[in-house]
Amino acid sequence: xxxxxxxxxxxxxxxxxxxxxxxxxxxxxxxxxxxxxxxxxxxxxxxxxxxxxxxxxxxxxxxxxxxxxxxxxxxxxxxxxxxxxxxxxxxxxxxxxxxxxxxxxxxxxxxxxxx
Numbered sequence: 703x704x705x706x707x708x709x710x711x712x713x714x715x716x717x718x719x720x721x722x723x724x725x726x727x728x729x730x731x732x733x734x735x736x737x738x739x740x741x742x743x744x745x746x747x748x749x750x751x752x753x754x755x756x757x758x759x760x761x762x763x764x765x766x767x768x769x770x771x772x773x774x775x776x777x778x779x780x781x782x783x784x785x786x787x788x789x790x791x792x793x794x795x796x797x798x799x800x801x802x803x804x805x806x807x808x809x810x811x812x813x814x815x816x817x
Contacts, residue, residue, distance in 0.1 A: 726751045726802055733814045736780035736788075745796075745813055746777030753800040760813075761795045774800065780815055791817055 729748040736743050747758060753774040760769040760778055768789055769778040780789050797810045 728753070728800075728802070728807075728809075730796075730798070730809060730811070731813065732811065733816065734780070735816045737817045744777035744779055745815075746771075747774050747798055747800070747809075749774060749802065751802055753802050755806070756798070756800040758796065758798040762789065763793060763795075768794065780817070788817070789815060791815055 727750050731742070731745060734742045734745040745760070747753065747756070756772055756774040758769070758771045758774075759767060762768050768782050770783060771778075781787060782789055792815060794813050794815060795810070796813055797808075799806070799808050801807070
């Protein structure tokens with residue numbers, strides 16, 4: 703299973719911000735499966751360009767913070783932040799803020815964890 707939400711950064715004139723031979727693409731999956739099969743094991747914000755001022759928080763359906771990071775290269779493995787225990791299958795909510803190419807972005811949404 704692999705579904706994803708893709709965010710393409712655009713300028714106010716609606717043209718894609720480009721770096722040599724590529725566009726800035728940020729991918730935020732909406733499903734991940736941390737079941738040790740080697741595929742889709744982690745949830746995080748993936749980018750082909752560095753993200754500055756990054757912050758990601760993930761909450762469970764009761765509003766308990768299960769993960770937090772200020773490093774866009776750090777991914778959630780599906781375990782509780784403090785306890786280290788595996789989170790249950792279900793829907794979680796994420797909020798992320800970052801700056802890319804001097805443009806600040808705030809994204810939020812739901813993600814599904816399936817073991």
